[in-house]
Amino acid sequence: MASLFGHALASVALGTTFAKTFQNWKFWMLGIFCSIVPDADVISFKLGIPYGAFWGHRGFTHSFVFALLLGILITILFFRKSLHNKTGLVYILFFTLSAASHGILDAMTTGGLGVAFFSPFDTTRYFFPWRPIKVSPIGIANFFSTWGKTVLLSELIWIGIPSLIYMGMLAILKRINFTTFID
Numbered sequence: 001m002a003s004l005f006g007h008a009l010a011s012v013a014l015g016t017t018f019a020k021t022f023q024n025w026k027f028w029m030l031g032i033f034c035s036i037v038p039d040a041d042v043i044s045f046k047l048g049i050p051y052g053a054f055w056g057h058r059g060f061t062h063s064f065v066f067a068l069l070l071g072i073l074i075t076i077l078f079f080r081k082s083l084h085n086k087t088g089l090v091y092i093l094f095f096t097l098s099a100a101s102h103g104i105l106d107a108m109t110t111g112g113l114g115v116a117f118f119s120p121f122d123t124t125r126y127f128f129p130w131r132p133i134k135v136s137p138i139g140i141a142n143f144f145s146t147w148g149k150t151v152l153l154s155e156l157i158w159i160g161i162p163s164l165i166y167m168g169m170l171a172i173l174k175r176i177n178f179t180t181f182i183d
């Protein structure tokens with residue numbers, strides 16, 4: 001995993017892509033939720049499931065299929081009224097992207113096993129060739145350590161700065177009245 005903060009930040013940056021009409025507190029909170037929930041799979045360690053297994057850490061819950069299913073489920077649960085029009089698709093897209101961003105960031109971290117992006121069809125674990133993000137420790141106690149500080153610093157550089165640049169570019173495009181691609 002990247003840390004909770006890194007994943008949440010990526011979701012917020014993605015959220016700014018969408019038109020203001022979508023951006024209410026439920027949109028932001030559920031987007032952040034989708035970006036961190038794949039790591040609920042760390043419970044697999046307690047259950048004795050091997051890291052590399054289907055339900056192991058960075059397995060199915062980090063896949064694109066899981067992201068899409070989660071996006072659909074969250075939209076059905078929280079934006080039921082929007083399901084009958086285009087708005088529902090926008091919500092599904094945002095929550096799916098938020099959840100999918102989790103695996104993408106994890107595949108850029110320095111440790112652990114890779115991410116099963118294509119599970120359940122292909123359970124191979126993948127990393128990107130370029131992995132600048134320091135892997136985050138599992139568990140709160142470990143996080144408040146020198147390791148945790150190193151992780152936050154690396155995320156500040158490799159997630160924080162790109163997110164800020166992305167949000168800045170969108171703000172400029174909106175200012176010159178260039179409609180965002182999702183409206």
Ligand SMILES: [Zn+2]
Binds near residue numbers: 001039102106
């Ligand atoms: Zn993860």
